[in-house]
Amino acid sequence: MNWHYLYLTRADDGRTVLELLSSDSGRRTSYPELTVEVDAADRIGLRAVFDGPVVRFSYDLGDEWRQLPVELDATILSDEHAALIVNGEPAAWGFTGAFLGQWVQDLGNDGVYADFDHATYLEH
Numbered sequence: 001m002n003w004h005y006l007y008l009t010r011a012d013d014g015r016t017v018l019e020l021l022s023s024d025s026g027r028r029t030s031y032p033e034l035t036v037e038v039d040a041a042d043r044i045g046l047r048a049v050f051d052g053p054v055v056r057f058s059y060d061l062g063d064e065w066r067q068l069p070v071e072l073d074a075t076i077l078s079d080e081h082a083a084l085i086v087n088g089e090p091a092a093w094g095f096t097g098a099f100l101g102q103w104v105q106d107l108g109n110d111g112v113y114a115d116f117d118h119a120t121y122l123e124h
Contacts, residue, residue: 002023004020005020008114020034024073031068034068036059044061050074055071055072102119
């Protein structure tokens with residue numbers, strides 16, 4: 001119920017766009033002002049950088065990395081934040097920890113797929 005999601009999708013008018021969505025305890029927040037049209041790009045790079053309590057997303061359309069102008073709260077991805085607290089005590093832990101990864105959805109059941117050239121995970 002707690003996540004941040006940078007994703008490519010097809011807009012209602014058929015354009016391919018990059019969008020950002022977050023969920024904090026199931027309450028979703030979209031960022032339509034950050035939507036980026038990416039139709040002209042042959043390849044698209046996506047990046048997430050965790051910097052203490054914030055996560056920043058960037059994208060590359062083949063020429064340079066561009067950071068989205070928003071810092072998201074990375075603390076919502078912790079067990080402590082996701083736990084269900086009853087009478088001041090944890091009744092259930094939210095999950096077993098935060099994960100970063102690639103995710104593909106075919107919401108229209110059209111048989112479409114995504115090609116990933118590679119994924120790199122670095123710890124600094």
